[in-house]
Amino acid sequence: MSNLVAVLPGDGIGEEIIEQAVRVLSALKLDLQLEKADVGGRAYDVYGHPLPEHTLALAKKAKAVLFGAVGDWKYDTLPREFRPEQAILGLRKNLGLFANLRPAILYPQLANASTLKPEIVSGLDILIVRELTGDVYFGTPRGNRRVEEGPFKGEQEGFDTMRYAETEVRRIAHIAFQAAQKRQKKLCSVDKANVLETSQFWRHIMLEVAQEYPDVTLTHMYIDNAAMQLVRAPKAFDVIVTGNLFGDILSDEASMLTGSIGMLPSASLNASQQGLYEPSHGSAPDIAGKNLANPLATILSAAMMLRFSFQNEEAALRIEKAVAQVLEQGYRTPDIYEEGTTKVSTSEMGDAVIAT
Amino acid sequence: MSNLVAVLPGDGIGEEIIEQAVRVLSALKLDLQLEKADVGGRAYDVYGHPLPEHTLALAKKAKAVLFGAVGDWKYDTLPREFRPEQAILGLRKNLGLFANLRPAILYPQLANASTLKPEIVSGLDILIVRELTGDVYFGTPRGNRRVEEGPFKGEQEGFDTMRYAETEVRRIAHIAFQAAQKRQKKLCSVDKANVLETSQFWRHIMLEVAQEYPDVTLTHMYIDNAAMQLVRAPKAFDVIVTGNLFGDILSDEASMLTGSIGMLPSASLNASQQGLYEPSHGSAPDIAGKNLANPLATILSAAMMLRFSFQNEEAALRIEKAVAQVLEQGYRTPDIYEEGTTKVSTSEMGDAVIAT
Ligand SMILES: CC(C)[C@H](C(=O)O)[C@@H](O)C(=O)O
Ligand SMILES: CC(C)[C@H](C(=O)O)[C@@H](O)C(=O)O
Numbered sequence: 195m196s197n198l199v200a201v202l203p204g205d206g207i208g209e210e211i212i213e214q215a216v217r218v219l220s221a222l223k224l225d226l227q228l229e230k231a232d233v234g235g236r237a238y239d240v241y242g243h244p245l246p247e248h249t250l251a252l253a254k255k256a257k258a259v260l261f262g263a264v265g266d267w268k269y270d271t272l273p274r275e276f277r278p279e280q281a282i283l284g285l286r287k288n289l290g291l292f293a294n295l296r297p298a299i300l301y302p303q304l305a306n307a308s309t310l311k312p313e314i315v316s317g318l319d320i321l322i323v324r325e326l327t328g329d330v331y332f333g334t335p336r337g338n339r340r341v342e343e344g345p346f347k348g349e350q351e352g353f354d355t356m357r358y359a360e361t362e363v364r365r366i367a368h369i370a371f372q373a374a375q376k377r378q379k380k381l382c383s384v385d386k387a388n389v390l391e392t393s394q395f396w397r398h399i400m401l402e403v404a405q406e407y408p409d410v411t412l413t414h415m416y417i418d419n420a421a422m423q424l425v426r427a428p429k430a431f432d433v434i435v436t437g438n439l440f441g442d443i444l445s446d447e448a449s450m451l452t453g454s455i456g457m458l459p460s461a462s463l464n465a466s467q468q469g470l471y472e473p474s475h476g477s478a479p480d481i482a483g484k485n486l487a488n489p490l491a492t493i494l495s496a497a498m499m500l501r502f503s504f505q506n507e508e509a510a511l512r513i514e515k516a517v518a519q520v521l522e523q524g525y526r527t528p529d530i531y532e533e534g535t536t537k538v539s540t541s542e543m544g545d546a547v548i549a550t
Numbered sequence: 551m552s553n554l555v556a557v558l559p560g561d562g563i564g565e566e567i568i569e570q571a572v573r574v575l576s577a578l579k580l581d582l583q584l585e586k587a588d589v590g591g592r593a594y595d596v597y598g599h600p601l602p603e604h605t606l607a608l609a610k611k612a613k614a615v616l617f618g619a620v621g622d623w624k625y626d627t628l629p630r631e632f633r634p635e636q637a638i639l640g641l642r643k644n645l646g647l648f649a650n651l652r653p654a655i656l657y658p659q660l661a662n663a664s665t666l667k668p669e670i671v672s673g674l675d676i677l678i679v680r681e682l683t684g685d686v687y688f689g690t691p692r693g694n695r696r697v698e699e700g701p702f703k704g705e706q707e708g709f710d711t712m713r714y715a716e717t718e719v720r721r722i723a724h725i726a727f728q729a730a731q732k733r734q735k736k737l738c739s740v741d742k743a744n745v746l747e748t749s750q751f752w753r754h755i756m757l758e759v760a761q762e763y764p765d766v767t768l769t770h771m772y773i774d775n776a777a778m779q780l781v782r783a784p785k786a787f788d789v790i791v792t793g794n795l796f797g798d799i800l801s802d803e804a805s806m807l808t809g810s811i812g813m814l815p816s817a818s819l820n821a822s823q824q825g826l827y828e829p830s831h832g833s834a835p836d837i838a839g840k841n842l843a844n845p846l847a848t849i850l851s852a853a854m855m856l857r858f859s860f861q862n863e864e865a866a867l868r869i870e871k872a873v874a875q876v877l878e879q880g881y882r883t884p885d886i887y888e889e890g891t892t893k894v895s896t897s898e899m900g901d902a903v904i905a906t
Contacts, residue, residue, distance in 0.1 A: 274743075274750070277744065279744050283745070309667055309670045309782060310665050310666050310667070310781075311665055314665045330686075330712055330746060331745055333709070336746075336747045337747050338751060341715050345717075346716070346717050346718065349715050349716045350715070350716050350751070351713050351714060351715040351716065351751065352713065352714055352746075352747045352748040352749070352750060352751025353711060353713035353714075353748055354712040354713075354747050354748050355709060355712070356686055356711070356712055357707050357709035357710075358707060358709075359697050359702035359705050359706070359707040360705045360706050360707070361701075361702050361705060362702065386798075389639070389686075389687055390686060390708075390710050391693050391694065391708045391709060392708040392709055392710050393708070394630070394708060395694060395707065395708020396708065417798070417799055418798045418799050418801075418802040419802065421777065421799045421800070421802055421806075422802045422811075423806075424803075425665060425666075425781065425806040425807060426665060426809075427665075439742070442773070443773055443774050443777045444777070445774075446774040446775065446777055447777040447778060447780075447803065449778070450777075450778040450779075451781060453782075455778075
């Protein structure tokens with residue numbers, strides 16, 4: 195178990211981007227055992243479920259999951275429990291992956307890729323710490339019911355339960371404070387405490403945990419304001435910590451600020467350093483199988499895997515430096531290409547990283 | 551009642567921006583009866599409540615509420631039910647103001663104000679239709695409780711109920727489809743139907759109502775993707791319709807794309823054309839009382855009031871044209887000032903609008 199990596203390429207471009215990450219890992223000659231399995235739409239096609247038993251079993255046994263991407267329009271009409279994304283939710287829940295780390299970094303070489311003005315985003319380096327197993331994602335009761343009272347009595351309503359228990363907030367708070375300690379020591383907790391009881395509770399626990407980290411400056415921001423400030427002055431942020439739903443929104447918004455979401459990795463961790471590592475982008479079925487996709491987010495996810503699940507900081511840094519170097523050398527997949535640089539394919543980008 | 555306007559300036563810059571809007575209304579010599587009352591922190595100071603009985607009574611009696619802004623840091627430590635923002639929530643709930651219309655328009659003269667590149671945002675014209683009285687904002691039960699089962703059994707949790715009943719979705723859908731009919735006929739409904747039961751229900755009703763509007767193209771987008779697409783390609787949107795929580799986030803994000811939130815009005819309507827009209831920006835206590843604030847969002851809110859609550863399209867257009875013209879003439883309050891334009895104060899901006 196201690197050196198087992200479950201490799202789950204999934205749908206769309208998943209296969210080709212994972213292939214490059216696997217090549218990079220192999221080139222490093224680490225003592226890792228890689229085992230592949232189906233997940234997502236592809237698994238549904240073969241086994242009738244997006245997260246088949248044997249895939250889940252492999253993921254549980256492994257120290258880390260290297261995940262490509264899931265989803266394709268052709269599964270859009272399936273009942274929700276069979277849709278590809280359910281595999282991600284299932285893995286998070288079954289492995290207890292409560293801490294999602296999503297860096298939004300703008301590489302200086304890619305400053306033009308952003309839709310924002312260079313002076314607003316150049317040098318951007320935010321870390322979003324998103325809680326991943328609580329909140330309105332899994333809270334019960336949920337479903338449809340008949341309204342029992344009030345002006346809509348007698349009609350149907352859809353409903354969900356938003357909730358956070360103390361331990362859930364506390365453990366993600368520790369992750370976030372510790373991450374901030376290693377960075378600029380600024381932590382911004384995002385909630386909607388002016389409206390939500392869940393957020394008031396969240397804020398209360400954040401303030402308690404803050405006592406243990408006097409070197410970190412904790413601030414609080416409402417989610418609506420955070421969504422604005424990310425557009426207005428994103429560099430003012432260092433680490434952001436927030437719940438599952440707000441984190442879903444903010445981490446995607448933040449990654450789009452860079453204009454190069456093909457560069458952004460992510461890690462989802464549990465309490466025993468097991469982790470799932472995946473690019474922040476999706477399965478891009480429109481370019482699948484064409485050797486056009488950017489494999490760097492997946493390669494950087496493999497670096498995060500080495501850092502967090504295998505405590506191999508050296509190998510992680512080696513990958514990260516190699517990626518910075520290929521950018522410096524001017525290699526670009528189509529998503530980040532601009533005049534004056536060298537356009538390369540998915541596999542050529544893998545070659546370039548391995549060569550440095 | 552039919553010509554009564556409740557004027558609620560509120561806190562911070564509220565007084566000075568409302569003053570200009572009132573001057574503009576007076577200059578139009580309309581048959582309106584304006585009556586002022588306290589709201590927000592100022593009302594708390596005097597009456598011990600941010601929405602005193604007499605203010606609520608006035609608002610209920612009036613055809614429209616012209617609202618400035620509420621909030622100041624000095625009220626941050628009050629228990630939540632006494633904080634200034636509760637006045638807004640109270641007015642929405644008590645007046646049944648379920649439809650919030652928030653345009654995000656980038657005036658060509660202010661294209662530089664945005665943090666986004668001009669080619670991404672110039673000509674931006676989005677309308678966000680936010681449901682305002684349902685969702686997790688008011689759903690019950692909510693509060694704190696002891697966890698009854700599962701891994702966190704025995705500890706405390708904070709919780710809220712997210713919910714939408716059929717009528718609530720249906721009526722906001724109609725508002726949104728009708729708004730789209732008057733514009734580019736594109737409606738994007740934003741939800742999180744891949745995770746939330748409330749969203750699945752929302753989407754289901756949207757699809758049903760769509761049958762009645764065959765001329766409008768309805769699309770669906772997940773909230774995380776919408777938060778990204780607003781940054782990537784905001785001009786692809788025409789009308790966005792969404793729930794209370796997602797609308798809170800997206801409307802603020804969209805308004806910040808323009809870089810000139812001091813220009814953006816909003817309307818909150820109920821089923822009988824009663825409405826609350828307020829600028830999209832906040833109370834800006836840091837510049838309050840200094841004659842520096844931009845009154846145009848409030849003046850444009852007054853125009854929306856004439857359009858929606860008094861069916862006076864002519865007067866509304868007259869105000870809107872006057873605002874476009876003062877921009878064309880180069881008048882700018884400090885928030886939108888740039889070299890080569892004429893910097894004016896709050897009251898001078900009011901003068902300029904009245905003069906045209
Ligand atoms: C696919 C979906 C359920 C998922 C989420 O909402 O968490 C995705 O958006 C993500 O952020 O990984
Ligand atoms: C003050 C707050 C309760 C309010 C909301 O969340 O609706 C505000 O953010 C808004 O959008 O008007």
